[in-house]
Structure formats: C-alpha cells, structure tokens
Amino acid sequence: MIKTFLLLCLAAVSLCSWAQTGKPHFVAKPSDKSVLGSQKVVTHSLSIARAPDQVYHYKNAAGVVVFSDRPPETGHYQVRIYDCYACKPSSNINWQSIPLYTQQYKEEIQLAATTYSIEAALIRAVIHAESAFKPAALSRTGAQGLMQLMPVTAKELGVTDAFKPSQNIAAGSRYLAQLLQRFDGDITLACAAYNAGASRVDQYRGVPPFPETKAYVERVNILLQRYRKT
Structure with a gap:
C-alpha cells in the first residue's frame, strides 16, 4: 500500500510539473468519448509518465475496442496520432524537404478557402502540421480529425462528425479565419492561437x-x- 501510494504521488508531481510548463493543447490522458460513444473501451500500456507517439486503435478477439501503444499481432487496426504532428520540439523531420500533400481534399480545401477568404496553402499547411492529413487523427485531449478540432469548438461551429473531412476542413478553416481577423491578419499569431489558445497569445x-x-x-x-509554391 505504501509503495502504491508513493508511486501515485510521484505520478501526480510529474503531471503537475508538466502542467506548469506545458500548453493547454496537451493533457496526459487519451479521450475516446466523442469517437466511440457508449462502446466498451480498454486501454493498456499507456502510462502517465510515458506518452507514446502513436496509439493503435482496434477491436480484440472479444470485440472490445482497445487503445494501445502497440499494434495487435493480427487483424486490422488504425493509428491514432497522440500529439499534433508538428508540435514535438525534438522532431528530427526535415520540414524543408518532407513530402507535401498537394492532391488530398482539393475541393474541400478550395471551398473553405473561398468561403472564409483565407489561403488554401495556409489551410493545407495547418492540416499537415496538425494531423499529417490523417482524417482519423485523435489527440490526447480529444482533438479530432484533419484540423484537430476540440469537441467544444467543433460543436460551436456546427460540426456533427469531426472525422468527416468536409466538415472538419470547413470548421477548422472558419475558426482559423476568425483567429486571423482577431489578430489583424497576422498568420504567426493566428497559428499560435490555433495551437495554444487565443487568450494565451493575448496574455503573452x-x-x-x-x-x-x-x-x-x-x-x-x-x-x-512550400505549399504556396505548389
């Protein structure tokens, strides 16, 4: 009992230390509510102290939905992104040469760009940074889909299915346009607000x-x- 209590205390201290230095986009707890509804869910191998880069989502032999840091030995599974794709400071990806996604969701992106008067290249850059163009991406906080919409934001924007590309791109682009307007067209500040929250940009x-x-x-x-040149 004493050992268990000490371990719990150490985990709490570690989490509190992270909370003081991290940003609101990250919470050390996976969310499945908006994806799986009332389905039975099992999570294993996911510790507070060690958050994996990827989460594997599948059904086991008993038909139970599982989230794990390891893929199943057999059967189908989906990879869920656990952090936003471009947020890891220690990433060794060469962003100047990484392949671009120039053909995916062309119609949806162009429609959103026209509707909300923002660059299609910016929408594409944000999608790439948020999810690497994976429509089923799910973050630790429950941010969903291509543009990683938080459930509350998605609801406010009228989204009924955040994993549907057309809805996600339209809502994410609308939100991005609102941030651009708030920050007088400053793309850097709008993107910082998209990631960390507008109030944090105001604060600092x-x-x-x-x-x-x-x-x-x-x-x-x-x-x-790079996307502007394509």
Missing part, C-alpha cells in the same frame, strides 16, 4: 513561450511557404 502579447507552440508556428510557416 505574442507567441506564447511554450516550446511546442514555438515549434508548431515555425513549422506551419515553413509548410505555408
């Missing part, structure tokens, strides 16, 4: 000093410049 009067947000903003800008 610029890009918040979170390593994840700084990395995210830099990489979105790199991707934007």
